[in-house]
Every structure is written in structure tokens, then in C-alpha cells.
Amino acid sequence: MNGNLDFDHYFSRMDTRLADMWGNIMRTSPMASCVLQGKTTRELYAIYLVETYHYTSHNARNQALVATRPDVRNPIYAKFCMTHASDEYGDEQMALHDLGSLGFSKEASSIPAALPETEALIGYLYWISMTGNPLRRLGYSYWAESCYGYIAPLLQKIKTTLNLAPAQMTFFLAHSEIDQAHFEEVKSAIRRNCKQEADLLDIEQVMEQSLVLTARVMDAALSAHQEFGRKPTRRYDFLTPQIQSM
Amino acid sequence: MNGNLDFDHYFSRMDTRLADMWGNIMRTSPMASCVLQGKTTRELYAIYLVETYHYTSHNARNQALVATRPDVRNPIYAKFCMTHASDEYGDEQMALHDLGSLGFSKEASSIPAALPETEALIGYLYWISMTGNPLRRLGYSYWAESCYGYIAPLLQKIKTTLNLAPAQMTFFLAHSEIDQAHFEEVKSAIRRNCKQEADLLDIEQVMEQSLVLTARVMDAALSAHQEFGRKPTRRYDFLTPQIQSM
Amino acid sequence: MNGNLDFDHYFSRMDTRLADMWGNIMRTSPMASCVLQGKTTRELYAIYLVETYHYTSHNARNQALVATRPDVRNPIYAKFCMTHASDEYGDEQMALHDLGSLGFSKEASSIPAALPETEALIGYLYWISMTGNPLRRLGYSYWAESCYGYIAPLLQKIKTTLNLAPAQMTFFLAHSEIDQAHFEEVKSAIRRNCKQEADLLDIEQVMEQSLVLTARVMDAALSAHQEFGRKPTRRYDFLTPQIQSM
Amino acid sequence: MNGNLDFDHYFSRMDTRLADMWGNIMRTSPMASCVLQGKTTRELYAIYLVETYHYTSHNARNQALVATRPDVRNPIYAKFCMTHASDEYGDEQMALHDLGSLGFSKEASSIPAALPETEALIGYLYWISMTGNPLRRLGYSYWAESCYGYIAPLLQKIKTTLNLAPAQMTFFLAHSEIDQAHFEEVKSAIRRNCKQEADLLDIEQVMEQSLVLTARVMDAALSAHQEFGRKPTRRYDFLTPQIQSM
Numbered sequence: 001m002n003g004n005l006d007f008d009h010y011f012s013r014m015d016t017r018l019a020d021m022w023g024n025i026m027r028t029s030p031m032a033s034c035v036l037q038g039k040t041t042r043e044l045y046a047i048y049l050v051e052t053y054h055y056t057s058h059n060a061r062n063q064a065l066v067a068t069r070p071d072v073r074n075p076i077y078a079k080f081c082m083t084h085a086s087d088e089y090g091d092e093q094m095a096l097h098d099l100g101s102l103g104f105s106k107e108a109s110s111i112p113a114a115l116p117e118t119e120a121l122i123g124y125l126y127w128i129s130m131t132g133n134p135l136r137r138l139g140y141s142y143w144a145e146s147c148y149g150y151i152a153p154l155l156q157k158i159k160t161t162l163n164l165a166p167a168q169m170t171f172f173l174a175h176s177e178i179d180q181a182h183f184e185e186v187k188s189a190i191r192r193n194c195k196q197e198a199d200l201l202d203i204e205q206v207m208e209q210s211l212v213l214t215a216r217v218m219d220a221a222l223s224a225h226q227e228f229g230r231k232p233t234r235r236y237d238f239l240t241p242q243i244q245s246m
Numbered sequence: 247m248n249g250n251l252d253f254d255h256y257f258s259r260m261d262t263r264l265a266d267m268w269g270n271i272m273r274t275s276p277m278a279s280c281v282l283q284g285k286t287t288r289e290l291y292a293i294y295l296v297e298t299y300h301y302t303s304h305n306a307r308n309q310a311l312v313a314t315r316p317d318v319r320n321p322i323y324a325k326f327c328m329t330h331a332s333d334e335y336g337d338e339q340m341a342l343h344d345l346g347s348l349g350f351s352k353e354a355s356s357i358p359a360a361l362p363e364t365e366a367l368i369g370y371l372y373w374i375s376m377t378g379n380p381l382r383r384l385g386y387s388y389w390a391e392s393c394y395g396y397i398a399p400l401l402q403k404i405k406t407t408l409n410l411a412p413a414q415m416t417f418f419l420a421h422s423e424i425d426q427a428h429f430e431e432v433k434s435a436i437r438r439n440c441k442q443e444a445d446l447l448d449i450e451q452v453m454e455q456s457l458v459l460t461a462r463v464m465d466a467a468l469s470a471h472q473e474f475g476r477k478p479t480r481r482y483d484f485l486t487p488q489i490q491s492m
Numbered sequence: 493m494n495g496n497l498d499f500d501h502y503f504s505r506m507d508t509r510l511a512d513m514w515g516n517i518m519r520t521s522p523m524a525s526c527v528l529q530g531k532t533t534r535e536l537y538a539i540y541l542v543e544t545y546h547y548t549s550h551n552a553r554n555q556a557l558v559a560t561r562p563d564v565r566n567p568i569y570a571k572f573c574m575t576h577a578s579d580e581y582g583d584e585q586m587a588l589h590d591l592g593s594l595g596f597s598k599e600a601s602s603i604p605a606a607l608p609e610t611e612a613l614i615g616y617l618y619w620i621s622m623t624g625n626p627l628r629r630l631g632y633s634y635w636a637e638s639c640y641g642y643i644a645p646l647l648q649k650i651k652t653t654l655n656l657a658p659a660q661m662t663f664f665l666a667h668s669e670i671d672q673a674h675f676e677e678v679k680s681a682i683r684r685n686c687k688q689e690a691d692l693l694d695i696e697q698v699m700e701q702s703l704v705l706t707a708r709v710m711d712a713a714l715s716a717h718q719e720f721g722r723k724p725t726r727r728y729d730f731l732t733p734q735i736q737s738m
Numbered sequence: 739m740n741g742n743l744d745f746d747h748y749f750s751r752m753d754t755r756l757a758d759m760w761g762n763i764m765r766t767s768p769m770a771s772c773v774l775q776g777k778t779t780r781e782l783y784a785i786y787l788v789e790t791y792h793y794t795s796h797n798a799r800n801q802a803l804v805a806t807r808p809d810v811r812n813p814i815y816a817k818f819c820m821t822h823a824s825d826e827y828g829d830e831q832m833a834l835h836d837l838g839s840l841g842f843s844k845e846a847s848s849i850p851a852a853l854p855e856t857e858a859l860i861g862y863l864y865w866i867s868m869t870g871n872p873l874r875r876l877g878y879s880y881w882a883e884s885c886y887g888y889i890a891p892l893l894q895k896i897k898t899t900l901n902l903a904p905a906q907m908t909f910f911l912a913h914s915e916i917d918q919a920h921f922e923e924v925k926s927a928i929r930r931n932c933k934q935e936a937d938l939l940d941i942e943q944v945m946e947q948s949l950v951l952t953a954r955v956m957d958a959a960l961s962a963h964q965e966f967g968r969k970p971t972r973r974y975d976f977l978t979p980q981i982q983s984m
Contacts, residue, residue: 369619
């Protein structure tokens, strides 16, 4: 029984923590500052879309992986992981589409490999999906499905800075609509499956760490863009035609 | 394009092959002979239900695993694997239920570990799910979802020999109804996803080998039952109360 | 403490069981009969070398995998698995070499994929290496490192039938020398690491099942050869130049 | 051929990069500052030993895992990974020993789970071991086997601040001796196995990212210690007896 868990209080604490963390990101992340100051370039947005493509392409996989674990015996949670993963499978294609609608190559084969910070996020998500408390992956979903309120100012600023049409922001726009329902499902999954305080703490830890690692991906995209500006490398060849045509 | 693949002819060839293989099993399998001669005991049925429980408990897992592979990029097939796995997740509980309705323990913790032949089947299904052509796991689904016509005589004979009520055969009865639709979905998945002759051959090979290994599980259950008759071991302690009460 | 385990008696029982199983293989295996009747062809030997190449190329991998399991905490056993795997890594190259010395292609890229029966063996060995009692993989090593006495008549007959030079049998000859020491190491590993009767039984089960699956690989090679004789397929293209030159 | 790779120049660049990164850690890491200012407590050292225990217990495993990959076909590199892993297997026991010699519990079962930052490091190391260029795990070994010059001031300061005997620092002292030879082996492995510039870049990226993640583990240990000081939780129960006895 989980009658002794106060989920309303827990969600409130989680939301407060998220508000703090996002506030901190907005104040201290070089990438957030760059965006909010209207300094986003099409190349920077493209570089971030590439990293988004990479980690998103693993999200459905690592979520489904939870359901394949021999120690997961709870059909409610396993089915949640499988059907949720099925819903999100292929979402990374929207990031490729947006790259293409910006005029860059949208071929998965032509974009660069994930930055090390992105691999750190990806590796962490597989690790917490494959080991430890299987419920804890819900911590990633918790913030990922509820982030659009927090990142709306960034998206709005990117939109105006680059004068983007909706068809050039499908990944972020589509997610902000879909994920409202998903967020309710995540909270429902927490209510139905968590039986003890330790489950809630494990989910909270993954929420925090996966958001920290995601913020580092944002800043790594900015660093990569700055390095590219100083010394173009073959890594970002796919950006070059765009630069020449400007 | 897969316009050059003649799926109708392929399914016809697969069905002919299955009819041959099942005919061979009916003629040569010691377990099939035992059942058809009306020699099934409750203990033998229970031992087979235990093995059924074991391999079934992995089927959803290894099917979902296909969708987590980095080399699976086809969303139609990946989503098929995830949702199909979600549908079948937990089906092994019916085998436990049937054990319980026979008067045996239905606790997963009290039943014996899988027989080596069952582990051979399980290991093979994980192997072909994790490596090689990702489509080939459809070969297992192909025969598993269409087997009820072939095994109906066995089930009918078990039913009359042991005078079983439907509630004591939920696993096999439920599957025979559900799986009609599933079989059509499997054929549809083959039509939609196979692009070359090699895909069809890979699926055919897995169909044959996984059926061969399953037939060996049947015969291993009979051998285990005979050995138990000669010299009861702690392995089948869960059968003892039933024996005493008879 | 394992003071209560009688290892001498256990090894004696294992050896008796192996003698029985090998005797049975020699009497009933179509491949063994074919070889002992002097009917081996170069193509049949080549087909078996291909399967040997396939399963051997996984042996070091699945043995090392045992040592990577989070539930393996015993450094003596883990180090045994790692160093033993290191010793055997690459042994499959000898099978390729022998193929080459027979005049067939020795390129890994030109030989056919493993037969389904070989995949059943490979999949089983990964499965028992990754799950269940980690010690049980010693059951495969137990018979594999002690098989040369049993298969010597087969090897001798192949040698005379095909008039092979030692350089055309390096895989089997090299193993018969190396493996004497390895067998002692396997027995020593069993003595040092097994603590309870269940460990011994788990090892025994894997010994039996992996030998059964290996015997099926032998017979599958014969079946493949017969099918090739009836209707050559592209699968065995690498044999064709040899046939034409005879 | 790798005749075109200038390894001496590469190692020089790697060492310069490491000197920069370690210099940056010494200047900016809160943990390094705390240690260098002589503010280390036995509890802080214990908390760091716990995290060291956790990530070290995975190092041999993820290194051996490289050798089990189907895409690793190079026996020189595979054998290096296996034997190196065998050498390091169990090293985490030294961290437990040091905990015990400080008077804390040295039972693996009584110490807390890894901090999220430690799981981020562990997950990353498994990820880069299982995917991408198999050679890139050498980047982790490169800095790990050469770090003792950089961290010597920290270790010396901890020693004097806490008045530790060598038997209370076996993990760090033992590694500083063993790892001189290991570092040469790592460089030799790079020389023997890297064939193209991309190999060197992949190794460099992993070196940088795994050191960044390790520095975050250091700072996370300090944060955990500070939080423990403000509000003791059950997580650090194993520290309590020590506190009471002071």
C-alpha cells in the first residue's frame, strides 16, 4: 500500500525544486544568457538541434529498456514504459526536420556525432534505466514533460531573434502541446507505482541530475558554436553552405 | 520498395512448412504421444505450465528489446514491437493462475527454475532479438500466434483426460482467442517492413529454430515428469501436496 | 566454506556423464556416423569449420561477460573469467586458417552466417553467462576443455579420409594440446569457487545442455552439406571454386 | 598503418591539456579548496572514499565489457582490456579497507548508494565502453593512470590534516605506485591500436569528459558532507558512531 505517501505534497516539492533549478539555469547558464540577449544565430540553433536530435533518439529506447529488465515485475509500470516509449519513438525526426527547414542538411548521416556532454546525458539515462530502482526514470520524464513553461521565454526569444516560422520549430512546439497530457500521465504513473518514500527520493534524484546534465548540453552547444566561430572544423561542415549563402 | 516480394506466396510457404513441422512433432514427440494417448497427469500438465510460465515471462521483454536496438531506425517496426510487447506483458500470470486452479502453488517464488531446454529457448529468443536482422523475431511470433490450430488436439485431449474446467486452462484458451488478431498483425508487420528476400529468409529460419526448441521444451517436461516419478527431488516439491491429497 | 563438497566424487560423476553423452553422440549422431564411415568430404569439413568459427568467436566474449556482471563479487572467479577469456580470444582465427589451407576462402567476410543451430548454441551460452548462477558457465568449459579424448576418433578419421596435413587441422590440434592445462584450471576453479551443492548442479546442467546443443551443430552441418549437394545456394558460394577445381 | 600518426606530439598535447584541466580544478573546485585549506574532516574523507568505492567497483567491469563487443575484432586491444581489467578487479576493496581503518563501517552493505554525480560518471563510462569507438575508453585510463602527480598535493594535505597512517590511505597510495607502469601500458596500447586521427580525438574527448565528471564527484562529496552537517540523514548513518566517539 502507498496510502501513506502524500503525493500532492511531493509534486509540490518537486515543482518548487524545478522552479529553483530552472531559475538558476536562466541566471547562470551562458547559453540561456546568450539566447535571452537575442544573440542566437541560426548556426547556434542548428548546433543545439543536433544535440537535441541525439539525446531524443535515445529517449524511447532507454524508456522501453526499463520494461525489459528481469527485476521489473509490475505490469502497470512496464506497460506504461512500453506504450510511452512507443508514443515518443521517432520524435527526434522533428529535430532533423527543423534543421532542414532552416536550410541545413537534415540527413542523419551528415550531422556530427553527439558532443561529450550529450553523451554524458545519454549514458546517464541508460544507466538509470538499466540499474537501480526502475521507477527512477520517471524523474527524467517529470521535468522533461513539464519544462515548456520554463523554457517558453527561451523559445520565444529564439523565434523572434531568428524570425522563425512554426515549421522551423516543430520539435519544441509539438512537444509543448503533446507533453501536457504526458505530464499528467507521469504523475499518474508515480501515484500508481510508488509504494515507499525511497521511490520518491530516487525519482527526485534522477530529476535533478538529468536536468543538470541537460543544462550542460545547452552550454556545450554554445561552446561548440564559439569554437566553430574561432576555428571551423570538419565537424560542422553541414553548417557551411548556409554560411556561404548568407 | 518491396513491390517485388510475393508475400502471399511466402505466407503459403511458411504455413506449409509449419504444417510439416507440427505434423512431425505430433508423430515423433514423446510428449505429444503421451498426451494423445490420454496419459497426461496433473503433475505433467503442471510441469509444462511451469516451463510455459518461464519462457512466456520473457517474450514481451525480448520483443521490446528489439525496439531498443541502436540499429533499429524504422519507427513502424519499433512501435509494433513496443505495443505488441505491451499487449503480451504479464501473460505468464495466466500460467501461474492455471497452476493455482489445479490446486498447486501459484507463487512464482515456489515454482522451480526453468529446465535447461527452456533456457535454451529463452536464450535463443534474446539472442535473435538483440543481434542480426531485427525483423527476424517476427519468425517466432509467426508460429506462436498461429499455433492453436495445430495444438488444439493436444489441448482438447488434456482437457478431457484431466477433466479440466476452462478456468484451469486460461493460458492456452485466452491465447487461442487473442492470437487470431495478433497473427494478422504479424503478417501485416511482415508486409510493411520486409524489403528484401533476405528478410523473409531470416524470419523463416527463426520460425523453424524457435519451434524446434519449443518442441524440445515439451519433451523435456515429459522427461522431468518421468524422472520425478522415479525419484522425487526437491525441485518438484510444489507438486507434493497435490500428490498427497489424491 | 565448501569443506562439505566432495569434488573428487563430483568430477567422477561429471566424467561418467560425459562418457555416456559422447557415447550416445557417437552412436546416434548422423554427422558422427558419416565421419566414422569415412564419408567426410572437404566441403563438409569446411562447413563444420565455418560453424566452429562462429561459435568460437563468441566464447571469449561470453566468458568475459560473466566477469562484468554486477552480481559477480568474487575476485578469484572474475579474474579467472577475464584471463581465461584473454587466453582464448581470437582462437576462431585458427578455424579460418584451416579453411584457407584447404583452398577455400578464409575471409571472415566471405563465409556464410551461422546456422540456426549454431545461433541456438551461441544464444544459450550468452544467456547462461549473463543470467542465473555465474559459476554455471564453467559447465561449458568443463566439457569443452576435456573433449579431445572423445572426439579423437572423429578427428583421426577426418584426417585420414581427407588426407589432411597438420596445418589443415590447427584448430582442433592446437586445442587438444592447450586444453589439457585448461581443463585442470577449470577443475581448480570449480574447487575454489563452488560453495554449495546447487553450484555443482547448475554447472552440470550447463555442461549437459551445451553439449547437446553442440552435437546439434554437428548434425546441422551435415544437413546443410546434404542440402547443398541437392541444390547449391549462394550461402555456400565460398565452396564453389574448390568444387570446380576437383 | 598508423605511421602517419605522431604519438609523441599527441601525448604531449594530452599532457598539456591535463595540466590545464587539473590546474583549473585546483583553482575552482570547492572540494579542492576545502582540502588545500586544511579543512578536511574524517567524515568528508569517508564520504569521498564511499564514492571512490562505487565508481572504482565498475572500472574493471566496463573495461572488460569493451572486449565483449561484437565489433571489437582486434585481439591486441581486446586482450589488453581483459588483462588490464583483471589486474584492477577488486581495487575498490582498498577504499572499503581505508574506511574501516578510519573506524567507520567497511561493509559494502552498510555504506550509502552512489551519489547522482557518481552515477553520472559510472553511466558515462559504461556508455563509452559499450558504444562508439571502442578505443575511446583509453581516454579514461589515460588520465586515471597519470593523475597522481596532479592529486599529490591533495593527498599530502589530507594526510597531514587528518594525521593519517599509510594503512588509512591504501587506495590512493597503492594506485600511485601501480599506475606508473599502467600509464606506460596505456600509452603503448594507444600506439599499437590507434590507426587514424579520429581514434586520437575520440580518446581525447573521453579523457576530458570523464575528468570533468570525476571533478564533479569530488564537489558532490563536499556538498553531501555540508548537507550532512546541516541535517544528518539516514544516508550517512555509517558515519554516526565515529561522530559520537569523538
